[in-house]
Structure formats: C-alpha cells, structure tokens
Amino acid sequence: MSQSYNRGLVEDFGRWKEFQAGMWAWIFHKFTGWILVGYLFTHIAVLSTAIQGPESYTTTLQSLESIFVVRILEIGLLSTAVFHILNGTRLLLVDLGIGLGSQDKSFYASLVLTGAIVVASVPTFLAGLGGGV
C-alpha cells in the first residue's frame, strides 16, 4: 500500500531554503504556466486585428516585430515555453512511473536543455530587425 505524508503548505514560499529539486521544478512549472496562459489571451487579442481586415493584421504584426524589446520578449516566451514543454514531458513520465528515481536529474536536464535551445535560437529570433538579415 502506498505511503502518504503531510507535505505542509507548499505555497509557503518562506520555506524556500528547504526546497529541493522537485519543489523548484513545481514552482518553475507553475510560474511558466502563468506566463503562458497570460500570453495566450494577449496573443488572441493581437491576432484579433484580422477581424478589422488584412491590412490591419499585417501592419500590426510587422510593426510589433520591428521593435527590439518585442524580440527580446519573444526569446523570453521561447524559454518559458521550452522549459514548460520539457518539464511537462518529465511530469507525464513521472506520472506514468517512469524515471521517478531520477526526477531531480531530469529537472536539471530540462534546465540545461532549455538553455541550450534558447541560446541556439537567439540568432533566428533577432533576424530581420531593422531591415537587416
């Protein structure tokens, strides 16, 4: 029979010094989830310019893409999404009982892989700024 225990109030972030890898994974997953759902509403709002007409849509998207800060925010969004995808895969596997014994290592692997993918993607996300390549 499985064992259960009282984990205490996990939202008590004053306990952060006690947190281990699994707890940080849980916090990062929740934090990136909040950002992604916030972006989902923003994304649909921006794409809604399609309702006003083709010109409004194209002009809005291309104007946004010409702003440097928007490109930086997109790189932030990429890192958020990549971590959420990788850690989400890790969570699904743990739910299936796969890799439970090395869940801390797979969290660190998610972080490292996220960093590598984001760094490799920076040139693509900055391409075309200011009319350049």
Add this chain to the structure above:
Amino acid sequence: MAAETSGAPTSFDRGGWGWLFQRITAAFLIVVLAFHFFLLHFYHHAYEVTFAGTNARMSDVGYFATMWLFLVTATFHGVNGIYNAMVNQGITGTQKRAAQGILGLAALLLVVQGTRVALHMNGFL
C-alpha cells in the same frame, strides 16, 4: 497512514476528469506548441507573417482543425491550471465557486473570440 494526508489543500484528485484531461491536453500541447513555434519562427519567420500567408495556411482544413484544437486545449489546460493553483492556495466554498464561474467565462470568451479570429483568417467570415 491516510490520516497524515490532511493539512495541505490540494487539487490532486487522481480519479478526477480534470486530472485526466489536464494530462491528455498536455500530451497534445507538447507536440502542437513545439510545431507552432517551429513553423512560425524557424520555417517561416514571425517578421515575415502577412495576412495572405496566414490565410493560405488557415485555408488548409487539417491546419485549421489543428489550430482550433490548439486553441481549445491550450485554453482548457491554462485555465484549469490557474484553477488548480487557486485550489492549492486554499480557496473553498464561495471563493471556489466564484473562481469556477469567472475562469469558465474567461475560457468561453477566449474560445469564442479565437474561433471568430480563425474564421476571419480563413476567409469564412
């Protein structure tokens, strides 16, 4: 040892439909979100997106269906995730019902607006 589980509020109801759908949508979103990023940032580039290009992609029935399912599953996964976080935070009773109502309405509005946008993109509206 079951008595030791009391104390912390939790949304962790292993037998619930919410638990199951959160994971089914997660599996779908892992693939489609990665595809969406890859297609519109690496294959095409976001700064080159035009209405004509969007219209061409959305005119493909398979792509349109995938994007609409993306909208619905992402909305459910995100809004249900917020609800789970609020339950974890300890809301009960009226607060819980208010959260269900407000988040449910927000999700419905997002799907309706997203569907309107999608139908304008493929030229149906």
